[in-house]
Amino acid sequence: MAGQQLTNPSMHNPVREPEGASPRIRTKRAFFLLALTVFIPGGAQVVAGNRTLGRRVLAVTLACWAVILGALVVALVNRGVLIELLAKPQVQLVLAIVLALLAIGWVLMFINTLLIIRPALLTPGIRGLVAACAVILMAITGGALGYGSYVMNTGRDTIQNVFASGPSMDPVDGRYNILLMGGDAGADRIGLRPDSMALVSIDAKSGRTAMISIPRNLQNAPFPADSPLRKIYPDGYNCGDECIINSLYPVVAQQHADLYPDSDNPGAEAMMDAVTGITGVQVQAYVVVDMAGFSSFIDAMGGVTVKSGGWVPYNAKKWPGTNIPTHWFAPGTHEFTGKQALWFARSRDFTTDYHRIRRQQCLQQAMLNQFQPATVLSRFSEIMAAGQNLVETDIPQSQLGSFINLADKARKNPFKRLTLGAPDFSSKFSTYPDFGLIHTRVDALLQEATKEGAQAAAASKKAAAASKAASKSAESATGSATADTSSGSGSSGQDTGSESDTDDSVSGPSSGPTTQPDGSPITEQYLVQLEINGQRSLISEIAANNDECSAP
Numbered sequence: 001m002a003g004q005q006l007t008n009p010s011m012h013n014p015v016r017e018p019e020g021a022s023p024r025i026r027t028k029r030a031f032f033l034l035a036l037t038v039f040i041p042g043g044a045q046v047v048a049g050n051r052t053l054g055r056r057v058l059a060v061t062l063a064c065w066a067v068i069l070g071a072l073v074v075a076l077v078n079r080g081v082l083i084e085l086l087a088k089p090q091v092q093l094v095l096a097i098v099l100a101l102l103a104i105g106w107v108l109m110f111i112n113t114l115l116i117i118r119p120a121l122l123t124p125g126i127r128g129l130v131a132a133c134a135v136i137l138m139a140i141t142g143g144a145l146g147y148g149s150y151v152m153n154t155g156r157d158t159i160q161n162v163f164a165s166g167p168s169m170d171p172v173d174g175r176y177n178i179l180l181m182g183g184d185a186g187a188d189r190i191g192l193r194p195d196s197m198a199l200v201s202i203d204a205k206s207g208r209t210a211m212i213s214i215p216r217n218l219q220n221a222p223f224p225a226d227s228p229l230r231k232i233y234p235d236g237y238n239c240g241d242e243c244i245i246n247s248l249y250p251v252v253a254q255q256h257a258d259l260y261p262d263s264d265n266p267g268a269e270a271m272m273d274a275v276t277g278i279t280g281v282q283v284q285a286y287v288v289v290d291m292a293g294f295s296s297f298i299d300a301m302g303g304v305t306v307k308s309g310g311w312v313p314y315n316a317k318k319w320p321g322t323n324i325p326t327h328w329f330a331p332g333t334h335e336f337t338g339k340q341a342l343w344f345a346r347s348r349d350f351t352t353d354y355h356r357i358r359r360q361q362c363l364q365q366a367m368l369n370q371f372q373p374a375t376v377l378s379r380f381s382e383i384m385a386a387g388q389n390l391v392e393t394d395i396p397q398s399q400l401g402s403f404i405n406l407a408d409k410a411r412k413n414p415f416k417r418l419t420l421g422a423p424d425f426s427s428k429f430s431t432y433p434d435f436g437l438i439h440t441r442v443d444a445l446l447q448e449a450t451k452e453g454a455q456a457a458a459a460s461k462k463a464a465a466a467s468k469a470a471s472k473s474a475e476s477a478t479g480s481a482t483a484d485t486s487s488g489s490g491s492s493g494q495d496t497g498s499e500s501d502t503d504d505s506v507s508g509p510s511s512g513p514t515t516q517p518d519g520s521p522i523t524e525q526y527l528v529q530l531e532i533n534g535q536r537s538l539i540s541e542i543a544a545n546n547d548e549c550s551a552p
Contacts, residue, residue: 015048023123030117030130037113038137041106049116057109064102083408084401089156096152103145110138163397171204172282174450176406178202178395179275181268182289182360183246192253192267194246195291195346196360199275199283203450207409210416210449211364212279212442213357216246218420218430222277228259229273237274248274265392278420280439281446288392291346295338298367300382304341306366307333309548311527312359313350314343324531328524333552350536350543354422358547361417366551368411416449418442423547512541 014021018029029048036043042057074082085091114134119127169176178201183194197214220243222236223229229237229252237243252259253267260266265288272283298304312329319325329344336344345363348356395403420438421430516526522542530539 018118018121023126026121027123027126030119030122030126031133033113033117034110034130034133034137037109038141041109044113044116045109049112053112057105060102060105080402080405083404087159087401087404089159089397092152092156092159096149096156099145099149099152103142103149106145107138107142110134110141159397159400162391162393163400164394166396166398168396168399168402169284172284173446174204175446176202176204176285176403177281177283179268179272179283179286180289180364181249181271181286182291182294183249192288193250194271194288196357197246197271197275198361198364199279199281201281201446201449202406202410204406206452207406208413208416208449208452209410210418210445211361212281212445213361213417213419214245214275214278215353215357215419215421215430217244217353218278218433219244220433221245221248221274222435223273224276227273227277229256229270232256232259236277245271245274245278265394268392268394278433278435278438279442280435281442285395286393287395290392291342294345295342297383298336298338298341301367301370303335303337304363304366304370305333305335305552306341306344306363307550307552308344308359308546309550310546311522311543312344312347312546313527313543314340314347315349319528322528322532324528326528326531328527330524347546350540351546352422352427354419354427355543355547357419357421359549361415362549362551365415368407369551413452416445416452418445512544513538 014025015029015032018026021029033044033048036047040058041061042054042059045051045054045057047054071082086095114131117130119130122130177199180196180198180200181194182196183192195216197216199212199214201210201212203209219241220236220238223233237245237248248270249267252270253265256270257266260269263269265286268286268288272286275281276283308329308331310331313326314329315325316327317325326349329340334340334344341363345360346356347359418424418441420433421427424441514522516522527539527542530536
């Protein structure tokens, strides 16, 4: 009787022994094993193949799920810790290797699963369908892990090529102070000469950022007592019109590099010393943005959106029948390509250096606002490739993660801004600067930014405590709906007030002309005709407000 039961076809396992199963059962079995390999790698081997192999792969699968769940918990509790960890080149190398091995392993599991399925037992039509599904699933799963390995390795290479080695730096008076310079070494220039300079001061806790823009033609820059340039320029960089601040970079790089023997970029070190003397703030690091690679970086990000308040000129192809190359960006919202953004940031025709400084501040805020995790992940390879050609910095690799966290906080709030020239000082201030006054204004700006950060943190804690108390009250008291409605109304009013105080919003209309003489709107064609007529002063009046812009 027992022997009859053992040989009864109805008692055999069709998953492990498909020979006696019907074609329909074999088809279901094939897709079931493929599904197991997708969602539970090793599962197909346990139920239908080599159990020892299956158990080992299942252990790896469970370990991977444990790591993923742990990372999700950390991301929910303190995302900054996870970002700092993933920004470390050593961790990225380990992850790149692990992901590559997992990709190979998953592909091998699919191949083994196909052997377990035994396609020869399937009908010809189903056989091809199962093979096609297996290939597609291998490409999706193995490809995803392989791309993850590539992303990690590319990020690691970029970090090592762009950022410096060495220990992390500590904040000074609770802030990180970084000199941001933008420039290029054009064919008509000897060495790099920064066209834009800004001291970016970031609160180490809140990420609240202040930006002090320094005109390229600022003169008489003093040097702190510990600067080696103090011996050469004891009275400051004051040799006349030739000694404007942006000429210091190439002068030191070519003539006084020996003063900074331990530096890879003596010109940048000299600029840090000068900006420390100008602002009274200890500059800790520098970032040099190559304007030639700037447009490529913005293209890699998918462009940048900026709201312009006035007409901004740029040079392009000459208008037919004229010798006029001037084209214009109209007021309004623009989605700039990299080349257009570069034109927008550098234009100063019919206006001044101070107009473009304001536009550069605006563009920097817009880029920070749009440099979000989703953008980075979807365009990672393009951004990393552009980044290596864009940036030179002495910021330590070990500090990258914490700065990414601060950047994420900073983009949620507008920058506090100060320009060491018009409109915050007189137009001649850069030629005859009052450094005592600059120090006073800079100190006040940083104190205000720090105070706002502390107030925001306190308000956040208070709101969280109030929300928790309200939640408990709602569980035990009646009429909570009315209380919630009242609370929501108050919150909305606060948000509206906060937006009205944003200091990078587009200002009101300029005193210059806003229409043509016949009352019709100003157009690009009208501006071109004015230039043909030689009415440049009228064009300057119309373009006078082109420093007004905002980052949507």
